Amino acid sequence: MRSEANMSRNVKVLRPTSFVYCRAIVPIVAATIETIVRHSSLNLNLCNALVLLVGLFLGCTPVGTDVSKRSSNEPLEDGVSEAAQPKITVVDRLGHAVNFQRAPRRVVSLVPSATELLFAIGAGSTVVGATKHCNYPAEAMQVPRVGSGLVESTSREAILALKPDLVLCKWDTHEPLMRLFEQVGIPALNLGAETLDELFTEATLLGRATGQEQAADSLIKEMTDRRDQLVERVADFTADQQRSVFYEVWDDPLMTAGPKSFIGELLKMGRMKNIFEDTDVPYPRISSEVVVARNPDVILTPTSHMKQVDLATLASRPGWANIRAITHKQLYTINGDEVSRCGPRLLNALEQMIDAVYPETKLKETHQP
Amino acid sequence: MQRVVIAWGILAVASLVSLFVGPIAISPWDTAESLFGDASALSSTEQTILFELRLPRMLTAILVGGSLGIAGVGFQALFRNPLADPYIIGASSGAALGVTVAIVFGWQAALLGLQTSAIAALAGSLLLVVVVMLIGSLSRRSGSLSLLLAGVALSSMINSAVSLLMFWNEDKVTVIFAWLMGSLASNDWQSVTSTAIIALVGLGLLWSLSRPLDAYLLGDVASQSLGVHLAWLRGLVIAGASIATGAAVSSAGIIGFVGLIAPHMARWIVGPKHVWLIPMSACYGAFILIVADSIARTIVAPTELPVGSVTAMLGCPFFVGLLLFRSRSGSLVGDAS
Numbered sequence: 245m246r247s248e249a250n251m252s253r254n255v256k257v258l259r260p261t262s263f264v265y266c267r268a269i270v271p272i273v274a275a276t277i278e279t280i281v282r283h284s285s286l287n288l289n290l291c292n293a294l295v296l297l298v299g300l301f302l303g304c305t306p307v308g309t310d311v312s313k314r315s316s317n318e319p320l321e322d323g324v325s326e327a328a329q330p331k332i333t334v335v336d337r338l339g340h341a342v343n344f345q346r347a348p349r350r351v352v353s354l355v356p357s358a359t360e361l362l363f364a365i366g367a368g369s370t371v372v373g374a375t376k377h378c379n380y381p382a383e384a385m386q387v388p389r390v391g392s393g394l395v396e397s398t399s400r401e402a403i404l405a406l407k408p409d410l411v412l413c414k415w416d417t418h419e420p421l422m423r424l425f426e427q428v429g430i431p432a433l434n435l436g437a438e439t440l441d442e443l444f445t446e447a448t449l450l451g452r453a454t455g456q457e458q459a460a461d462s463l464i465k466e467m468t469d470r471r472d473q474l475v476e477r478v479a480d481f482t483a484d485q486q487r488s489v490f491y492e493v494w495d496d497p498l499m500t501a502g503p504k505s506f507i508g509e510l511l512k513m514g515r516m517k518n519i520f521e522d523t524d525v526p527y528p529r530i531s532s533e534v535v536v537a538r539n540p541d542v543i544l545t546p547t548s549h550m551k552q553v554d555l556a557t558l559a560s561r562p563g564w565a566n567i568r569a570i571t572h573k574q575l576y577t578i579n580g581d582e583v584s585r586c587g588p589r590l591l592n593a594l595e596q597m598i599d600a601v602y603p604e605t606k607l608k609e610t611h612q613p
Numbered sequence: 614m615q616r617v618v619i620a621w622g623i624l625a626v627a628s629l630v631s632l633f634v635g636p637i638a639i640s641p642w643d644t645a646e647s648l649f650g651d652a653s654a655l656s657s658t659e660q661t662i663l664f665e666l667r668l669p670r671m672l673t674a675i676l677v678g679g680s681l682g683i684a685g686v687g688f689q690a691l692f693r694n695p696l697a698d699p700y701i702i703g704a705s706s707g708a709a710l711g712v713t714v715a716i717v718f719g720w721q722a723a724l725l726g727l728q729t730s731a732i733a734a735l736a737g738s739l740l741l742v743v744v745v746m747l748i749g750s751l752s753r754r755s756g757s758l759s760l761l762l763a764g765v766a767l768s769s770m771i772n773s774a775v776s777l778l779m780f781w782n783e784d785k786v787t788v789i790f791a792w793l794m795g796s797l798a799s800n801d802w803q804s805v806t807s808t809a810i811i812a813l814v815g816l817g818l819l820w821s822l823s824r825p826l827d828a829y830l831l832g833d834v835a836s837q838s839l840g841v842h843l844a845w846l847r848g849l850v851i852a853g854a855s856i857a858t859g860a861a862v863s864s865a866g867i868i869g870f871v872g873l874i875a876p877h878m879a880r881w882i883v884g885p886k887h888v889w890l891i892p893m894s895a896c897y898g899a900f901i902l903i904v905a906d907s908i909a910r911t912i913v914a915p916t917e918l919p920v921g922s923v924t925a926m927l928g929c930p931f932f933v934g935l936l937l938f939r940s941r942s943g944s945l946v947g948d949a950s
Contacts, residue, residue: 377784394783496730496799497791497917520915528916529791532798533662537637562665562801566657 357587636914682898685872687854702764711737795921815857
C-alpha cells in the first residue's frame with residue numbers, strides 16, 4: 245500500500261495521458277520481456293534490468309521496483325521525530341543501519357557462522373530459519389531450512405513464510421536478498437566475518453540486536469583470553485625458529501590457503517611459516533614442484549579430501565617422499581568444519597594447529613584448565 | 614618434406630626447453646653437467662623436480678596434445694566437418710560427469726597408476742560415447758548426422774546434470790571447476806605409462822584407417838564404390854578417436870582448442886592425406902600443449918593456471934595469424950599434392 249501511495253505522488257507530475265499510458269503499458273511490456281527472457285533461459289538479473297530500462301524509457305518507474313526503497317523500517321533522518329525513538333540501532337559491516345523497537349524474536353540466519361554465534365551468545369532460541377550448512381550446535385539442526393545459502397538456492401518464500409523480524413545475510417553475495425527484505429520491510433543485516441576481529445565485531449552487533457549484550461561480551465572475553473593463551477604458547481618462536489607449514493586444502497587439483505585467507509591468518513597467529521606466503525589468491529592452485537622445493541616441516545590438511553590423506557599416499561606422490569614433513573611423519577588433519585568457518589569454534593582449529601606444529605608447547609599447558 | 618622435419622624439430626626443441634621452465638629455475642648447464650659428469654651439479658631437490666615431476670609432465674603434455682590432435686582429425690573426417698573436435702559427441706561432458714560424481718561422492722580408487730579423477734573421467738567419457746553410438750546405430754536415419762545430433766543432445770543433458778551436482782554441492786564447486794579446466798600437474802611415471810599405452814592404441818587404430826578415411830571424405834556414395842564399408846569405418850573411427858580422447862581426458866581433464874586447431878595447422882603443411890596428416894596433427898597438438906603448460910605453471914608461479922584456458926588464449930591468436938598469412942588451402946579434401 246505504501247508503495248502505491250508513493251507511486252502516485254511521484255507520477256502526479258506527469259501529464260494524465262502519459263500517466264495512464266505508463267500504468268497500462270509497463271506491466272504488459274515487463275511481462276512480455278520476462279516471458280521472452282525466461283524462455284531464452286537468460287539471467288534473471290538481465291530480465292530485471294530490461295524491465296527497469298523499459299520503465300525508464302517510458303518515463304516512469306514500473307510497479308514494485310525501486311519506488312519503495314526508502315520504506316518503513318529505515319526512516320529518513322528528518323522523519324524520525326514523529327515516530328517513536330527506536331530502542332536499538334545497529335550498523336552492519338557495509339555501514340547499513342537498522343533500527344529495532346524491540347529485540348527481534350524470529351531470526352532467519354543465512355550465514356552458518358552467524359548461526360553458531362547466535363547460539364553461542366544465548367540467542368539460539370530466536371533462530372527460526374537457517375541454511376542447510378548450519379549444523380552446529382546440535383540444536384541448530386532442529387531449525388527449519390530455507391536453502392543452501394546460495395542466493396539461487398535460497399527460498400525467498402520460505403523465509404517470508406517464517407515471518408522473521410530479522411534476517412542475517414552474507415555481505416558479499418546476498419545483495420538481491422537484501423533488496424527484497426528492504427522492500428517488504430524486514431530488517432536485514434550484512435554479516436560474514438573473515439577475521440577474528442571481525443568475528444568479535446559481529447558478536448557485539450548480534451548481542452546488541454538480540455539483547456544479549458552481556459553474553460556477547462563474555463563470549464568475546466572468553467575467546468580473547470583463549471586466543472592470548474594460545475598465542476602466548478608460541479610467543480617464544482622467533483622468525484628463524486618457526487616451522488614451515490604447507491596447508492593442503494585439496495589434493496587433486498593441488499590447492500593451498502594463501503595469506504589472504506582466513507586459514508592463512510590462523511597460520512600467522514600460530515607463528516607458522518606458510519610456505520605459500522607469496523600468493524595473492526585466498527585458495528590458489530599450486531605447483532607440486534614448489535612444495536617439493538620449499539620442503540615444509542609440517543603438512544596440515546582439513547578432513548575433507550579427494551583421496552584418503554595419509555603419509556603413504558602423500559609419500560607416493562612424485563618427489564614427495566623426501567619432503568621433510570613426510571620423512572619426519574609430520575602430517576596432521578584438522579577438523580574441516582572448525583577450520584573452514586570463521587565462527588565461535590575457530591580457536592579450536594587454531595589449537596589443533598598449534599598442537600600439531602608445536603607439540604612441545606602442549607606439555608607446558610597441561611596444568612591449566 | 615623439409616617442412617615436416619622442421620615441425621618435428623621445433624617440437625623436440627620446445628620439449629627440451631620446457632624441462633627447464635617452471636616455478637623453480639633449473640639451469641640446463643648444471644643438468645648437462647650432472648648427466649655427463651659431476652652428478653652433484655644439481656641439488657637433490659632439483660633432481661627430484663626435474664626427473665620425478667617435469668619429465669613425466671612434459672611427456673604427458675606430448676601424449677595428451679598428440680592424442681587430442683589425432684582425435685580431432687578422426688572426428689573432422691568422420692563428420693566431414695572442419696568444426697568437429699575431440700569432444701564433439703560428448704566425451705567432454707561424460708568426463709565432466711564422471712569427475713563431478715567422483716568428487717561429490719568422494720570415491721577413491723586407483724587403477725594402473727591412474728588417479729580417481731582420471732578413472733572417473735575415462736569411464737564417463739567412454740560410457741557416453743558408447744551410448745551415443747548405440748543411439749546412432751538404433752536410429753532409423755543412418756549416417757553421421759544422427760550420431761552428431763545424439764551426441765549434442767546427450768551432452769546438453771549431461772552438462773545440466775553436472776551443473777545440478779555443482780549447485781547442490783557448492784562447497785566443492787571450486788575443485789570441480791578447477792578440474793574441468795584441465796591440468797597436467799598430477800601425472801607421474803605410472804600414469805605416463807598407462808596414458809602412453811591408451812594413446813598409442815588410438816593412434817595405431819586411426820593411422821591404420823588412413824586410406825579408407827581418404828576415400829570416405831569423397832562422400833558416402835563415392836567411398837562405397839571404392840569399397841569402404843561405411844558402418845564399420847564409422848565405428849572404428851569413433852573407437853580410435855574416443856580412445857585417444859580418453860587418454861587425454863584421463864590424464865589432463867578437459868583441454869579445449871588443441872584438438873580443433875592442430876588438424877588444420879597440419880593440413881596446411883602436409884595436405885589432406887591421412888597417412889601424413891595424422892602424425893603431423895599429433896606433432897602440432899603436442900607442441901601447443903607443451904608451450905601452454907610451460908606458461909600455465911610459470912606465469913603466476915608459485916600458483917598455476919588451468920592449462921585449458923592457456924591453450925585457447927595462446928592458440929587463438931597464433932591460429933588467426935596462420936589463417937591470415939597461410940599459403941595453402943586448409944579444406945578437408947584440399948588441393949594439396
